[in-house]
Amino acid sequence: MNIEHTAEQVCDAYGNDPTRLMDIVRGVQHRLGHVPDAAIDAVARRVGRARVDVESVVSFYGFFSKEPKGRIVIRLCDDVIDRMFGYEAVRAAFEEELGIVLGETTPDGRFTLERTACIGMCDQAPAAMVNETIVTWLSTDKARRIVSELREHMTPARLVKRVGGGNNGHPLIRAMVHNSIRRPGPLIFSEINRGEAIRKALSISPAEVIRAIKTARLRGRGGAGFPTGLKWEFTRSAPGDRKFVMCNADEGEPGTFKDRVLLTERADRVFAGMTIAGYAIGASEGVMYLRGEYAYLLRYLEDVLEKRRADGLLGRGVMGRDGFDFDIRIQLGAGAYVCGEETALLSSCEGMRGDPKNRPPFPAQKGYLGCPTVVNNVETLCCVTKILEEGPATFNMHGTNRSAGTKLLSISGDCDSPGVYEIPLGTPLGEVLEMCGGTQAKAVQVGGPSGRLVGPDGFGRLICFDDLATGGALIVFGPDRDILEIVSQYMAFFVDESCGYCTPCRVGNVLIKRGVDAIIAGRAEPRDLEQLEDLCRTVKSTSRCGLGQTSPNPLVTALESFRPEIEARLRADPNGYRRSFDLSRAVRPTEQLVGRKSVHT
Numbered sequence: 001m002n003i004e005h006t007a008e009q010v011c012d013a014y015g016n017d018p019t020r021l022m023d024i025v026r027g028v029q030h031r032l033g034h035v036p037d038a039a040i041d042a043v044a045r046r047v048g049r050a051r052v053d054v055e056s057v058v059s060f061y062g063f064f065s066k067e068p069k070g071r072i073v074i075r076l077c078d079d080v081i082d083r084m085f086g087y088e089a090v091r092a093a094f095e096e097e098l099g100i101v102l103g104e105t106t107p108d109g110r111f112t113l114e115r116t117a118c119i120g121m122c123d124q125a126p127a128a129m130v131n132e133t134i135v136t137w138l139s140t141d142k143a144r145r146i147v148s149e150l151r152e153h154m155t156p157a158r159l160v161k162r163v164g165g166g167n168n169g170h171p172l173i174r175a176m177v178h179n180s181i182r183r184p185g186p187l188i189f190s191e192i193n194r195g196e197a198i199r200k201a202l203s204i205s206p207a208e209v210i211r212a213i214k215t216a217r218l219r220g221r222g223g224a225g226f227p228t229g230l231k232w233e234f235t236r237s238a239p240g241d242r243k244f245v246m247c248n249a250d251e252g253e254p255g256t257f258k259d260r261v262l263l264t265e266r267a268d269r270v271f272a273g274m275t276i277a278g279y280a281i282g283a284s285e286g287v288m289y290l291r292g293e294y295a296y297l298l299r300y301l302e303d304v305l306e307k308r309r310a311d312g313l314l315g316r317g318v319m320g321r322d323g324f325d326f327d328i329r330i331q332l333g334a335g336a337y338v339c340g341e342e343t344a345l346l347s348s349c350e351g352m353r354g355d356p357k358n359r360p361p362f363p364a365q366k367g368y369l370g371c372p373t374v375v376n377n378v379e380t381l382c383c384v385t386k387i388l389e390e391g392p393a394t395f396n397m398h399g400t401n402r403s404a405g406t407k408l409l410s411i412s413g414d415c416d417s418p419g420v421y422e423i424p425l426g427t428p429l430g431e432v433l434e435m436c437g438g439t440q441a442k443a444v445q446v447g448g449p450s451g452r453l454v455g456p457d458g459f460g461r462l463i464c465f466d467d468l469a470t471g472g473a474l475i476v477f478g479p480d481r482d483i484l485e486i487v488s489q490y491m492a493f494f495v496d497e498s499c500g501y502c503t504p505c506r507v508g509n510v511l512i513k514r515g516v517d518a519i520i521a522g523r524a525e526p527r528d529l530e531q532l533e534d535l536c537r538t539v540k541s542t543s544r545c546g547l548g549q550t551s552p553n554p555l556v557t558a559l560e561s562f563r564p565e566i567e568a569r570l571r572a573d574p575n576g577y578r579r580s581f582d583l584s585r586a587v588r589p590t591e592q593l594v595g596r597k598s599v600h601t
Contacts, residue, residue: 006031007042018047019369021057021351022334025064034068053352060353060499062116062335063292070105070112072150075129079118079254080449080489081412081475082125086139090126091115093143110154111147117337117493118254119293122412122475123180123419130156132295134177167264172300179261183435185406185422187398188382192268195313197388201276202321206236209280213384216392217404221379222248223447223471225403228384231374234364236281238372243283245274246368246375247328248345250291252337253448254493255473258408258420259378263290263297266382267304271328273381275318276388278326281374286328289345292335301330337497341546342375344499355499356545379408379472399425403464407472411436413445414478429468430459438476443483443561448473449490450550453483455561483562484569488516490554498547505548508539512552518580525572525579533559 010027121127124136133156214229343357367373403425416437491513536552
């Protein structure tokens with residue numbers, strides 16, 4: 001196969017548009033199995049970008065590779081939850097059956113085995129991606145059976161013997177994934193009245209639509225809780241003829257999977273919310289940024305969009321309204337947690353590395369392609385549709401004075417019933433634990449690793465924006481779990497997912513993890529903990545984006561809830577030496593150079 005010709009064909013398919021570089025690189029990798037130097041050169045010439053820009057995209061995203069990989073890539077999820085429920089044994093089974101270790105490709109070029117961060121399947125862990133096919137509830141026997149079957153037919157889709165419920169059985173999805181909707185509530189999971197919300201929105205002015213969202217007191221469901229109506233108002237009033245609506249469907253926070261269920265079962269409601277936002281801010285274009293781990297939903301979501309166009313709910317003259325044209329395209333991600341940060345998401349959509357942008361200017365003033373852009377997440381847009389369907393008063397019937405509506409929680413870990421729960425905002429954490437069968441919890445991670453680790457003393461706190469704010473992840477840890485092991489694994493996640501742009505995040509998180517591991521190994525003393533706390537404050541206050549600013553939270557919040565337990569593992573050396581300093585290890589390279597052992601070790 002001619003590499004340059006193939007790369008040029010893919011570029012032509014996307015109009016040689018440099019902002020579609022994510023799609024171009026994915027297309028090249030799909031055709032060639034990897035993105036070699038010759039392809040990078042050809043793409044750079046064709047789209048008019050510097051070679052380094054193209055190579056930086058290839059090297060930045062976890063699902064792209066310059067090196068050849070197997071026809072089938074098995075990516076094992078190594079999230080904390082997967083490790084709690086058998087990841088190590090499953091990994092060993094795959095390695096034994098394939099005859100390779102993580103990061104290697106079989107000599108025949110058929111299989112590559114890799115690890116990856118959370119793939120949004122914590123309610124059915126351990127899980128993995130086999131190319132784009134999701135396999136769940138893995139065991140050692142199932143791992144061996146998967147390899148055996150793939151050797152016979154080399155078709156990952158044939159691994160799906162039974163489909164999950166709901167639209168997981170749709171012909172365009174056919175996934176073994178289960179929705180695990182444990183508690184459907186009155187708002188987000190209510191029945192869809194297709195087209196009604198848009199009809200009502202178009203019957204009033206854009207300013208009145210924004211007023212309805214503000215009256216409902218809707219706040220962003222991604223975790224930050226910024227008032228949605230205010231964000232829309234800023235974007236509408238920003239100068240510029242071209243504006244955009246972005247749906248952040250890059251659900252990468254470990255422990256979160258609610259958006260996966262919404263995209264599977266309530267896609268119409270999400271797209272309606274985007275359309276309403278477009279009308280409100282004066283935009284005619286929308287983009288859904290779908291995380292690469294949910295690629296198995298892409299064909300189905302594209303089909304939903306096509307049906308909406310056919311029914312007049314998208315395209316020119318939406319619902320017969322002259323002057324209001326609005327359409328949506330889907331941008332697929334490629335395995336980068338940082339792209340959940342809204343400005344990094346915009347960078348990725350523009351065909352670049354997922355580097356966060358400096359703020360100000362904020363996306364509402366200068367976002368996608370330099371145009372005013374509103375960025376809302378999947379759950380927020382579902383709420384928008386419901387508010388327009390039934391009015392702000394109905395939405396305000398649920399929740400508290402400062403946290404209106406309901407909240408979706410993705411609950412996993414040491415509980416009887418992991419899954420998705422729709423609860424009124426203001427619900428006590430302890431009540432949530434009773435719902436999911438997690439009353440024996442030692443700790444609960446609220447909001448994923450960037451959130452807060454809460455001990456039993458905090459189980460009376462409320463799930464709401466003014467107390468325990470969360471994007472949706474809630475991970476239950478039972479009485480036998482080691483808090484510091486959890487912290488160490490979360491810090492490893494942040495080390496892997498840092499974009500590397502700023503030193504506090506790139507280096508600081510490595511040092512924090514190293515310090516936590518020293519405590520676990522029994523090599524730390526009280527002053528080491530003091531230094532770790534100083535380091536956490538430095539990383540939080542000097543990092544450039546939200547990832548770095550929240551990355552020390554696993555240790556910071558663990559100390560708030562479990563300080564006595566952690567301090568009990570510290571002890572000073574009776575001779576005044578630094579316990580965290582390993583003299584033998586430090587002089588080992590010199591010993592090797594001089595050819596003798598040090599007399600001091």
